[in-house]
Amino acid sequence: MAHQHHCQGCAQCACHNPYWDVFKNNDGVEAFLRQLKATLPRAQNLEHLMPATTAIYTGGCIRPMINGQCDPVEALGIAKGKVVAVGALAAVKQAMIAQGCANYELVTLENGQTLLPGLIEPHVHIVPTAMTMSWLDLSPFHGQNLMSGYSIDYINKILSGSKKPVNNGWILGVGVDPALMPFVDSDGASQLCQIDIATLDAARPDTPVFLISASLHTAYINSKALALIKAANELSDDKVNEIIHQGALQEATQMGWGIKAIPEFQKLEVVTHLESNIREIFTTASQRGVTTMFEAGMQPSMVDMLKAYRTYNPHNVRVGYARVFESAEQVNNDKNGLSAYTPLQEEDLSTVFQAAVKLVSDGSNQGLTGFQLDEYVCNPQDNFGILNFSYGDAPHTDPTKPDFQTTVSAVIDKGWPLLIHANGDQAVNYTINVYETALNGQSGLDKRHRIEHCSLLTDDNAKRMTKLGLSPSFLIGHVGYWGYAFDEVIFKEKAQLLDRCQTMLELGARITLHSDLSVTPLGPLRMMEQAVTRVMEQSPTQAVLNEREVLTKEQALRAITYDAAWQCHIDQWVGSLEPGKLADFVILAKDPVAVESNLIRDIPVLQTWVAGKLRYHS
Known part of the structure; x- marks a missing residue:
């Protein structure tokens, strides 16, 4: 049977999950809150009673990623949930004593064990x-x-x-x-x-x-x-x-x-299982070295649910988010629209914190709804995907939908950092256009505006992004998991434009890698591996998709730590381990910079720490 999908309507992503709309509109959020309360009496989350380590780590390999560099150091000192000192062991000992932390534990990592900043998932x-x-x-x-x-x-x-x-x-x-x-x-x-x-x-x-x-x-x-x-x-x-x-x-x-x-x-069973399922997600994140997850498209009721969850469960993972909007009218609504932007403070990182706004311009390339300049190579014929906004009299767009430019300008006028989901090459092109108009000469770097997925990127659009100060977050699983399908059936030659990581770095942009959970599994080390190999895992010969875009291990490690914190507006406090920053770190069994590239995803995570508190031990 030929594919009969004619791409009418609104393209979906996880933050526009149709099941969520039914759940929300049928009192699902209140039902979840009632379900939480029905399990009482139980103690509320007693985070303040959990001990924070006072320790000096040495031995093995310690990469604090200061200034995004992978250079190792001899020792790292941690106390009161923060980094005290890094560098030579003698200097770190002296600094710990000077800070009143003389009763530290000296932890010597085994040969090959590696301590890194906590890994960050910038889009889940x-x-x-x-x-x-x-x-x-x-x-x-x-x-x-x-x-x-x-x-x-x-x-x-x-x-x-x-x-x-x-x-x-x-x-x-x-x-x-x-x-x-x-x-x-x-x-x-x-x-x-x-x-x-x-x-x-x-x-x-x-x-x-x-x-x-x-x-x-x-x-x-x-x-x-x-x-x-x-x-x-x-x-x-x-x-x-x-x-x-x-x-x-x-x-x-x-x-x-x-x-x-x-x-x-x-x-109703959704409500019954929701708390345990959220816990499983956070547990898996800790097991894979993740210390911060950024929810790329939350609605207020979802925020309420996560805050209620955290009332009764340990804060194993930091959670930030971008609130999703669909039109300028929603953004400017007096009752529940978007308020003026205020920068994050350190105390916000212990809550469920908003750091950005999210818009979804199109659909999924592997789902054949990403919005394209040329029709998909595969069936059905005459399929260009879906744009969720109107865009002048552009072909294959719906003039009855909210205006793309007006919506983007409404967010930027309120001073918020913006994430725009764009998969197809035409969606990326239109997204750059509306950013350029809304920014009106300002640099996108001022608010670290992003294009999410940014899957199909031409040379011209890569240069335009860099000039405007826009940074991409790449769903690198498009290459690893679907690269073969894109190359053989869906796009053919155009698949060479997928996830152009090295191109963007050479142009001076900062990039990140993400899982888009549930689109691909959690796992920054897996994403790092896919970025440094670009192996199409479905290919019978394990062929590489556009080898020119391969990252070095150091570049990929920066993308899942230092630059991921920067994109999520939390680099003042996490993303690297330098004095004064929060002690979010992981200990791995092996050094991802030293192992064979195709073994990175399988490196065991031994421990995961958030604010100096142990959240996972293998």
């Missing part, structure tokens, strides 16, 4: 990921690696083997990714694998099935689910036939129809 989605973590995991990942044998047969085997839910419940799943299944031949050309209603009927005819794709723009259903969706939403036969023709539910409106029809008790 915590709450939306946690909401569906208890559903069937149908993603292509095993840990941080692509699993072998990922295919429709794999999906169907899981569905066929799943127990029939009680009380007429549905089989619910997430993470389905046809772009990482074996390609199919269509008229002599390779195409992405397709899943339709008949496919799921064959696997599970007896139970309603609802599976959300990894790109979040499609929900795959079977006939049993479609009948219930028709009844719950009073859909006409014409609408039902449209869905049958497409083979799935497409975009927010249709996916919302499906979510509405899911039994209420299963929606």
